[in-house]
Amino acid sequence: MYPKPIENLIKEFAKLPGIGPKAAARFAFNLLRKSDYELELFGNAILELKNETTVCKNCFNISENSLCEFCSNEKRDDKIICIIEEAINIPAIEDTRQFNGHYHVLGGTIQPGEGNGPDTLRIKELIKKIKEKKIKEIIIATNPNTEGETTALYLVKIIKPLNIKITRLGRGLSTGSDLEYADQMTIINALETRKEC
DSSP, X not given: OOOHHHHHHHHHHHTSTTXXXXXXXXXXXXXXXXXXXXXXXXXHHHHHHHHSOEEOTTTOOEESSSSOXXXXXXXXXXXXXXXXXXXXXXXXXXXXXXXXXXXXXXXXXXXXXXXXXXXXXXXXXXXXXXXXXXXXXXXXXXXXXXXXXXXXXXXXXXXXXXXXXXXEOOTTSOTTOOGGGSOHHHHHHHHHTXXXX
C-alpha cells in the first residue's frame, strides 16, 4: 500500500508495545514531514540509546556509568531495597520523594506460560546482595497484577527465612494497574501504607 521504506518503518514502529498499525503509520508519516536535521537528531537518539547506556552493576537500573545515580549517591540508605520489575518503574517511585533507599530491578516477572520462571529474573543477585550488605528492609513494589502478585509471593517465600523485614506497597494501587501509569499521590499512599509480609 505504501512505498517500501515507509512500510519498513511502519513494521518497526508496530513492534513497539502498545503501538498498532494505525499509530505506527501516523509515526512514519510524521517523520516524513520532519527536516533532515530533525531526522538526524531522532536517528542519533536511537543509536545513543544502545551505545551510551549500560546496566548498573549493583541494582540493574539503566545508567550511563557502571553505577547508576542512586547506587552512587552516598546519601541514600543502602540498607533498604525496593524491588521493582523494570527500570521504567523507578521514576514513578522517585517522583513521590518518599523513598531514599536503593533499588533492585528484577528484569520482569514470573510468567510460567511465557517461559519466565524465577531463574530468568535477577533473584539470585538479590539474595546475594541481602546477605552481603546486611539489608534491614525489603520493599516489594511489583505491579498489582497477576504476574506481579505471583512474583511478590515467590519473593516473600525465599526472603522470609533470611529474617529481615519485608514490606509490600499498600493498596493505594488498584489490582491490574502498572506503576509507571499511577499518579504521584497513589504511589505516596502505597509507600506510606505498605505492610509487612
